[in-house]
Amino acid sequence: MSSTPPPAAFSLARPLPANFARSLPHRHCARRRPALTMVVTAAKPATKPASPCFSSGPCKKRPGYSLVEALSDAPLGRSHRSALGKEKLAEAIRRTKDVLQIPEDYRVAIVPGSDTGAFEMAMWSMLGRRPVDLCYWESFGKGWLVDAINHLRLEAVTDFAAAEYGMLPNFSSVNKDHDVLFTFNGTTSGVRVEEGLEFIKDDRAGLSICDATSAVFAMHVPWGKVDVLTFSWQKVLGGEAAHGMLVLSPRAVERLESYVPPRPLPKIFRMTRRGRLDEGLFEGNVINTVSMMCVEDYLDALKWCDKVGGLDGLVKRSMDNLAVLEAFVDKNDWIDFLAKDPKSRSNTSVCLTLDLPKDKVKKMVEMLAAEEVAYDINSYRDAPPGLRIWCGATVEAADLQALTQWIEWAYNILADK
Numbered sequence: 464m465s466s467t468p469p470p471a472a473f474s475l476a477r478p479l480p481a482n483f484a485r486s487l488p489h490r491h492c493a494r495r496r497p498a499l500t501m502v503v504t505a506a507k508p509a510t511k512p513a514s515p516c517f518s519s520g521p522c523k524k525r526p527g528y529s530l531v532e533a534l535s536d537a538p539l540g541r542s543h544r545s546a547l548g549k550e551k552l553a554e555a556i557r558r559t560k561d562v563l564q565i566p567e568d569y570r571v572a573i574v575p576g577s578d579t580g581a582f583e584m585a586m587w588s589m590l591g592r593r594p595v596d597l598c599y600w601e602s603f604g605k606g607w608l609v610d611a612i613n614h615l616r617l618e619a620v621t622d623f624a625a626a627e628y629g630m631l632p633n634f635s636s637v638n639k640d641h642d643v644l645f646t647f648n649g650t651t652s653g654v655r656v657e658e659g660l661e662f663i664k665d666d667r668a669g670l671s672i673c674d675a676t677s678a679v680f681a682m683h684v685p686w687g688k689v690d691v692l693t694f695s696w697q698k699v700l701g702g703e704a705a706h707g708m709l710v711l712s713p714r715a716v717e718r719l720e721s722y723v724p725p726r727p728l729p730k731i732f733r734m735t736r737r738g739r740l741d742e743g744l745f746e747g748n749v750i751n752t753v754s755m756m757c758v759e760d761y762l763d764a765l766k767w768c769d770k771v772g773g774l775d776g777l778v779k780r781s782m783d784n785l786a787v788l789e790a791f792v793d794k795n796d797w798i799d800f801l802a803k804d805p806k807s808r809s810n811t812s813v814c815l816t817l818d819l820p821k822d823k824v825k826k827m828v829e830m831l832a833a834e835e836v837a838y839d840i841n842s843y844r845d846a847p848p849g850l851r852i853w854c855g856a857t858v859e860a861a862d863l864q865a866l867t868q869w870i871e872w873a874y875n876i877l878a879d880k
């Protein structure tokens with residue numbers, strides 16, 4: 464059997480350690496030790512991840528996903544306002560509440576425009592009554608700040624920025640009389656808040672408004688600390704994009720019913736009718752047409768949640784995934800978490816830095832994709848160069864384990880070039 468030589472790019476000339484000759488078996492002993500060099504070929508790891516999908520959104524489909532089976536009951540070609548369509552939408556809301564353990568008196572709606580649509584809907588409908596504290600530590604959170612100032616033209620906005628990527632802001636002066644906006648998990652920096660949300664006070668007068676799109680289904684949300692929460696289907700459950708989820712506490716509903724914002728609201732942002740909450744919206748009577756294919760796919764993902772132990776099972780899967788990368792980082796001094804404080808390490812969008820220049824990081828990402836062991840694991844465009852590896856509940860720990868060996872393989876090649 465002839466073996467194909469590895470491509471030249473995967474060979475490297477590496478100086479051997481000083482005691483190398485002494486450690487060789489007798490017959491391989493080299494005579495002139497000081498000049499000893501040889502071509503080392505970085506052998507490829509024997510195992511590839513069963514799935515190379517580690518993107519931070521859209522994220523990997525659940526284990527065992529089959530397009531045909533997942534969608535076999537989709538009411539395609541039927542109206543979303545038919546009894547069948549409405550029942551599917553109501554089921555999606557009901558199952559979301561069950562899996563996420565959302566309190567009975569909170570409302571949940573399916574809204575247009577994915578997580579962005581849901582979050583903007585809340586901002587445009589609710590902000591302006593109180594000053595706003597905007598806490599952010601990466602690109603998406605910063606986007607909410609820009610919108611609050613440049614588009615909503617709010618004057619009383621306090622900027623709680625993190626000192627740098629990888630850090631959380633100092634929350635200590637968040638004011639409980641202000642509305643506070645924050646991201647539960649910073650998808651582009653791999654930095655998350657702790658589950659207790661200590662900076663949100665129980666006796667607050669303002670609303671706490673949380674973008675949790677890369678956190679829900681992988682982290683526990685303390686619902687008593689959250690008045691508005693948004694997410695989209697394509698993240699932790701690996702659903703399809705397009706639709707957003709909006710969760711409102713009774714206090715958020717009270718704001719909607721008592722406050723008329725000083726700005727026009729496009730139809731797709733409207734949650735009230737004649738000053739009262741549009742209850743139908745929270746029963747599946749959506750604002751505009753939804754994709755029943757995406758709804759069915761989301762239902763499939765929610766049913767899978769029950770099979771893996773519900774919320775606790777999902778969180779555990781994600782934490783176990785993070786643990787694989789933690790063990791890998793502990794073993795290697797050339798790779799580290801972007802998150803400075805271990806307690807703030809994301810267990811979904813894990814961001815890693817490498818002691819390689821930017822062009823070599825890019826090369827690593829390309830090599831791993833070419834080998835079909837990891838797709839889309841480059842860091843976000845605004846974030847420091849590095850890897851971003853999705854560790855949400857749909858990803859398998861064994862696949863991450865296999866991936867680490869390939870990262871090491873690529874690093875050994877690139878570091879010595």
Ligand SMILES: Cc1ncc(COP(=O)(O)O)c(C=O)c1O
Pocket residue numbers: 519520576577578579580603604646648649650651674676677694695
């Ligand atoms: C924290 C955060 N907010 C908002 C968004 C935008 O989400 P969508 O594309 O679902 O609107 C993302 C997407 O990655 C995100 O990670």
